[in-house]
Amino acid sequence: MFVKFPEGEAKRTDPTTAGGVVYDAVIVGGGIAGALIAARLGAAGKSVLILDAGPAEDLTLRGYESYLDRFYSATNKDNQSPYPVNPNAPMPRGTDARRIFPGVPDSSAYIVQSGPFATDTTYTRVLGGTTMHWEAKTPRMLPEDFQMRSLYGEGADWPLTYEDLAPYYNEAEYEIGVSADVDDQSYLGITFDDDYVFPMQGLPLSYLDQVVARDVDGMPVELDGVQRELRVRPWPQGRNGVPNPAYNGGEGYVPEGAVSTYQVEVGERCQGNNNCVPICPVQAKYHAGKTLARALQNPQVHLVGQAVAYKVHVDEHTGRVTEIEYRRYDKPDSAHFTTERARSRLFVLAANAVENPRLMLASGLRGSNGLMGRNFMDHAYLLAWARLPEPAGTFRGTNCTGGITELRGGRFRRRQAAFSVDIHNDGWGWARGAPMSDLADLVDAGGRYGESLRQGLVDRVSTQLLLAFMVEVPANPSNRVTVDPAYTDHLGNMRPILTYDIPDYTMRGVAYARQLSKRIFARLGAEDHTQYDPSFWGYAVYGGEGYEIRGGNHLAGTHMMGHDRSMSVVDKDQRSWDHENLYLVGGGSMPTVSTSNVTLTIAALSLRSVRAMLDQLAKESAPIRVTSEARAQGLPREVTL
Amino acid sequence: MTPDALEDFLSLSVDLTAFERTDLLGTGLARQYLAKVRDACGEDVVTALLEAHRAARTEAAEDGARPDPQRLDRALRHRIFSEERLGPVARNVIKLWYAGTWYGLPPEWTDSYGAQPAAETSTVTAASYQEGLLWRAIAANPPGAKAPGYGAWARPPAIEDRYLKGRSHDRTG
Ligand SMILES: Cc1cc2nc3c(=O)[nH]c(=O)nc-3n(C[C@H](O)[C@H](O)[C@H](O)COP(=O)(O)OP(=O)(O)OC[C@H]3O[C@@H](n4cnc5c(N)ncnc54)[C@H](O)[C@@H]3O)c2cc1C
Ligand code: SF4
Numbered sequence: 001m002f003v004k005f006p007e008g009e010a011k012r013t014d015p016t017t018a019g020g021v022v023y024d025a026v027i028v029g030g031g032i033a034g035a036l037i038a039a040r041l042g043a044a045g046k047s048v049l050i051l052d053a054g055p056a057e058d059l060t061l062r063g064y065e066s067y068l069d070r071f072y073s074a075t076n077k078d079n080q081s082p083y084p085v086n087p088n089a090p091m092p093r094g095t096d097a098r099r100i101f102p103g104v105p106d107s108s109a110y111i112v113q114s115g116p117f118a119t120d121t122t123y124t125r126v127l128g129g130t131t132m133h134w135e136a137k138t139p140r141m142l143p144e145d146f147q148m149r150s151l152y153g154e155g156a157d158w159p160l161t162y163e164d165l166a167p168y169y170n171e172a173e174y175e176i177g178v179s180a181d182v183d184d185q186s187y188l189g190i191t192f193d194d195d196y197v198f199p200m201q202g203l204p205l206s207y208l209d210q211v212v213a214r215d216v217d218g219m220p221v222e223l224d225g226v227q228r229e230l231r232v233r234p235w236p237q238g239r240n241g242v243p244n245p246a247y248n249g250g251e252g253y254v255p256e257g258a259v260s261t262y263q264v265e266v267g268e269r270c271q272g273n274n275n276c277v278p279i280c281p282v283q284a285k286y287h288a289g290k291t292l293a294r295a296l297q298n299p300q301v302h303l304v305g306q307a308v309a310y311k312v313h314v315d316e317h318t319g320r321v322t323e324i325e326y327r328r329y330d331k332p333d334s335a336h337f338t339t340e341r342a343r344s345r346l347f348v349l350a351a352n353a354v355e356n357p358r359l360m361l362a363s364g365l366r367g368s369n370g371l372m373g374r375n376f377m378d379h380a381y382l383l384a385w386a387r388l389p390e391p392a393g394t395f396r397g398t399n400c401t402g403g404i405t406e407l408r409g410g411r412f413r414r415r416q417a418a419f420s421v422d423i424h425n426d427g428w429g430w431a432r433g434a435p436m437s438d439l440a441d442l443v444d445a446g447g448r449y450g451e452s453l454r455q456g457l458v459d460r461v462s463t464q465l466l467l468a469f470m471v472e473v474p475a476n477p478s479n480r481v482t483v484d485p486a487y488t489d490h491l492g493n494m495r496p497i498l499t500y501d502i503p504d505y506t507m508r509g510v511a512y513a514r515q516l517s518k519r520i521f522a523r524l525g526a527e528d529h530t531q532y533d534p535s536f537w538g539y540a541v542y543g544g545e546g547y548e549i550r551g552g553n554h555l556a557g558t559h560m561m562g563h564d565r566s567m568s569v570v571d572k573d574q575r576s577w578d579h580e581n582l583y584l585v586g587g588g589s590m591p592t593v594s595t596s597n598v599t600l601t602i603a604a605l606s607l608r609s610v611r612a613m614l615d616q617l618a619k620e621s622a623p624i625r626v627t628s629e630a631r632a633q634g635l636p637r638e639v640t641l
Numbered sequence: 642m643t644p645d646a647l648e649d650f651l652s653l654s655v656d657l658t659a660f661e662r663t664d665l666l667g668t669g670l671a672r673q674y675l676a677k678v679r680d681a682c683g684e685d686v687v688t689a690l691l692e693a694h695r696a697a698r699t700e701a702a703e704d705g706a707r708p709d710p711q712r713l714d715r716a717l718r719h720r721i722f723s724e725e726r727l728g729p730v731a732r733n734v735i736k737l738w739y740a741g742t743w744y745g746l747p748p749e750w751t752d753s754y755g756a757q758p759a760a761e762t763s764t765v766t767a768a769s770y771q772e773g774l775l776w777r778a779i780a781a782n783p784p785g786a787k788a789p790g791y792g793a794w795a796r797p798p799a800i801e802d803r804y805l806k807g808r809s810h811d812r813t814g
Contacts, residue, residue: 071785072767075742204795241791271788274781281785391805395781397794425794426784439739439775443732447722450659453735457778458804 005059005293007261010127013049013302015328015340023049023302023344024617026324028309028359030054031129032288032599033586033606034350036175039295040610046617048301049342050292051324053089053351054126055332056305059289061260067132068281079122079133079278087490088329088337089125089308096120097551099537105497111354112487112497118537119500121378121551123352127305128289130352130553131599133278135399136238136285138178138600139420140169142409143189145594148474152413154505155474156375156591159563159572162189165604170196172603176286177255179203179241179270184234188409199253200241202234203270206425209234209402211392212465215523216404221516224412230520232402232423238286238599239270239398258283259293274426276399304328307340308491309351312363314579321347321582327491335490345620346581346613350606353555353588354481354496360559360584361483362494368578371569373482375475375560377593379552380502382419382469382510383431384517386526391462394427395435400468401425407516408595417509419471420595427464428529430550435461465526469513472594473506475557502549507542514547554598556587573612574605581616585609649691650675656694656717657735660774665738668772673765674734677743680759682730690727690734693720726754739778741769 024046027034038048057063067082074081080093090110098106100115113119123130143162148155170193179200182192205213213232221228240255247253258264270284283290295301311325324347329337349356357373366372404421412418428434435457442448442456473479479501483494502510514530521528532539538549562568565577574589576582585606587598654665654674665671679687697716701708721731729750737743745762764770771786780798782789 068785069767072770073764075762075764204792206794207797210795269791271790272782272792272794273785273788275785279785282788391798391800393780393798393800395776395779395784396789396798401794435775435779436740436742439736440744443735443739447718449657449717449722449731449735453739454659454778455804457775458800461779462798462800 002257002264003259003290003293004297005259005261005289006296007058009296009303010056010058010305013304015304015307015338018049018302018304019341019343021049021343023047023342025049025346025348025613026051026342026344027348027350028324029129029350029352029355030127030288030292030303031350031352031586032131032291033602034348035128035288035291035295036603036606037348037350037585037610037613038301039291039298040607041613042295042298042301044614046300046614048295049344050295050301050303051307051309051326051342052127052303052305053308054305055084055086057127058261059127059259059293061258061264064259064283067279071279077278080124082133082279083124083126084332086125086332088306088332088335090489091125092122094120094122097537099535099539107487110489110495112484112495114497114499115501117501117540117549119378119498119551120538121553121555123354123553123555128287128292131287132289134287134553134599135277135597136176137400137597138173138176138180138236138238139405139596140185140190141165141594141596141601144409144413145592145596148413148592148594152411154413156560156562158591159561165601165608166191166193168604168608169600171607172600174199174253175291175603175607176238176600177240177253178236178238178600180234180236185236187233187405195249197244197246198236199247200243200255203237203239203241203398203401205232205234206393206397206401208392208394208396208425208465209423211388211390212423212524213402215525216520219520219523221406223407223410223512224415226410226412228406228410230404230406233405234402235400235422237398239276239280240268240284241270256286256290259289270398272397274395274397274399304340306330306332308493309359310339310362310491310493312347312349312360312365312582314363314365319579321579327493329491337491345617346583348583348585348613350585352586353558354498356584356586356588357481357558358483358494358496361481365578367569369566371477371560371567373558374477374480375557376479376481376498376500376555377473377475377557377590378500379554379593380471380473380506380510381550381552382471382513382547383466383550384469384514384521384528384530385428385431385464385466386521386524386528386530388463388465389525391458392465393462394425394464397425399424399426415508416512417472417474417506418595419469419509419513422468422470424466424468426466427461428466430468431466434464465524467517467520469510469517470552470595470597471506471509471513472592474503475560475591476503481558502540504542507540510547510549511542511545514545554587554593556590556593556598559584559588560591561589562591574609575612575616581620583609583613646687646691647672647675649695652698653691653694654734654738656713657731658738658774660738660777664774670765670769670772673769674737677737677759677765678730678734681743681757682746682760683755683757686726686730686754690721690730693724693727696720726750737765739773739775741765741771741773
């Protein structure tokens with residue numbers, strides 16, 4: 001089934017007219033967090049205005065295809081390559097990362113990096129947000145991840161438990177459309193309701209996973225006195241598979257297809273394009289444009305694009321947010337803009353864990369405890385690569401179908417970071433630019449052509465195995481996002497400045513991961529080709545060994561939730577302690593990143609917060625004045641607060 | 642562009658890539674690739690490259706028979722791959738077919754033989770990436786195009802048997 005994007009919707013709402021309306025909620029950011037909240041509030045009869053920094057273009061098939069064309073034509077196919085450069089709403093790019101020298105921040109790209117550790121972490125500022133190019137792995141967090149401080153004395157505790165979030169994980173899996181099997185996903189304390197099944201059946205493991213499993217399944221590993229056996233396990237995936245007829249007590253599940261303004265026949269089952277990052281050509285992969293399109297079908301939900309939030313205005317006496325001032329640029333390639341404002345009863349910042357604190361800090365709102373922007377987290381990725389004794393095939397299937405999860409949890413977390421392991425279906429691509437680097441090497445240095453080239457490619461590329469260890473990084477107040485008027489973008493918005501270091505706790509996990517990779521390769525009879533380059537921008541030395549550490553794109557922690565207002569920025573509903581009508585939603589609210597890719601949890605938290613928002617709107621019902629003019633234009637009711 | 646030049650270019654490309662003439666024509670890009678090489682290196686270089694290839698084939702074929710593979714290999718190495726002007730261009734033609742990208746020639750080449758306006762790294766068309774022979778050589782689809790279908794990834798890759806020889810020690814049974 002296709003998802004209808006209401007034609008012309010991206011331009012329908014006039015910003016100035018909208019500025020005269022008091023909405024129930026203004027949401028900054030049309031990524032997965034913002035889109036889910038907009039859809040739910042709209043469905044509950046609330047009026048919503050979404051402001052998004054990306055270009056105000058309808059999500060059409062043609063528009064989507066232009067992303068694809070840009071990708072096909074790009075000589076450098078990095079993960080932002082499908083998306084046009086937009087100086088008015090700039091975004092970080094993986095290729096931006098440079099080595100940082102002490103005392104010299106790198107301001108050459110959108111995020112100013114003051115180090116000491118450089119990161120290539122990215123996000124996307126287009127309608128639908130970063131899920132346009134996410135990989136769509138959707139593991140749940142472990143129950144122990146919510147109690148890291150009390151169980152292991154590291155990081156922070158959540159004000160929520162796994163059980164509190166579990167019903168919302170179910171809902172998030174519905175909204176994203178997750179393909180997985182309960183049997184595979186029940187481990188290390190993850191439990192499901194008795195009759196629960198995922199919306200769609202799990203995707204089959206790749207042949208490469210199966211080759212790895214032959215040797216790795218049953219591999220004994222002892223850590224902190226606890227014995228465990230590794231196994232290759234399929235990842236839950238936010239991409240369309242075979243609908244599970246048993247879903248929802250036998251009602252089944254209808255997957256969502258491509259977003260378009262007219263009916264199209266694409267977007268059904270994943271076809272194995274192996275291109276989930278940066279863009280799925282057929283929209284089999286979930287992206288928040290699907291939720292956004294659904295939200296916008298509700299006439300109560302409005303969207304203004306090309307709207308970059310500039311400042312959050314607050315009433316000095318009550319602390320309540322009064323309006324969001326934003327800059328609406330005329331065109332992506334022109335710096336001309338008009339200043340507009342948006343008013344509502346509730347305000348929701350859903351611009352992601354870097355942009356949310358950036359906006360708050362640029363508005364002078366550091367928080368009464370000074371924690372805004374602090375405790376930035378991401379995953380630290382360590383890659384290890386080897387050559388298998390036989391060609392198992394690379395570049396087939398989704399980017400990643402299977403992994404190893406036994407070391408996501410356990411007592412060892414008192415001493416060292418946990419991790420999950422991805423078996424990459426795209427060879428040494430991430431580490432060393434395969435297969436193009438192999439081609440160039442075989443031809444230019446190896447003198448290969450014709451048959452010997454074809455043989456060389458099979459020998460070199462089809463035998464590649466890459467393991468990616470996704471290592472947890474605990475919260476640390478000195479890892480932070482700040483702003484400085486010295487660094488602004490094209491529109492005059494202050495740019496985010498990132499200060500980030502990898503703690504020893506994580507590095508102990510990294511060092512252990514490297515040792516484990518050697519054992520796994522030995523068990524496979526694979527030839528270890530891992531070599532870490534000291535000139536790599538993310539090179540880090542620990543215990544006399546050097547490692548290449550990469551960013552995880554899993555931004556979190558910058559407006560952490562907690563029980564105690566002196567120690568956190570938001571409460572368990574993601575409501576600001578300082579500003580009672582303001583919600584900061586997304587990865588920024590998470591007190592730990594642990595070892596799950598963050599987005600399913602972001603979605604679950606967002607869905608959970610909708611309840612609190614609706615309760616608050618019900619409680620704070622101010623008198624409402626309906627103007628005939630607004631109704632004629634299908635605008636929301638005007639309210640006087 | 643003369644039809645002869647296209648034929649010669651195809652014949653060269655078959656030797657360079659080990660893909661059949663029909664496979665190369667099947668990409669629909671042979672003509673554009675030849676034009677690309679001309680734009681990037683100049684007419685003279687292309688003519689010389691095609692000539693050197695013809696000469697290599699003649700040298701490798703005694704009495705008008707099919708060229709002997711070992712002698713052809715030697716002739717190509719001597720006449721083309723080791724040749725200062727033609728070697729880098731031939732290697733670029735290989736990469737063009739395999740990756741769909743024209744890679745900028747090394748600076749020492751442009752220093753000696755001059756830079757043409759179209760010499761920098763570029764894709765020829767959006768389609769050229771999808772038609773790269775590299776993907777066929779490793780029995781994969783170009784990421785983002787020509788999807789093989791749901792679940793196809795669970796089966797072994799369909800790499801041609803002749804490239805699996807000698808690596809089959811645990812593929813028995
Ligand atoms: C390469 C890559 C792979 C990934 N793979 C996975 C994965 O496999 N699994 C997983 O769980 N996660 C993955 N992620 C992370 C995932 O994409 C994000 O966690 C998720 O998209 C965050 O959603 P969000 O709605 O909070 O923020 P975003 O998606 O970043 O959306 C924010 C929105 O706010 C808008 N915005 C920003 N600033 C402003 C402003 N000032 N004013 C108005 N609007 C603004 C943006 O245009 C955007 O639409 C991946 C990320 C990347 C980059
Ligand atoms: S493997 Fe392909 S079809 Fe499947 S989600 Fe990824 S890009 Fe889309």
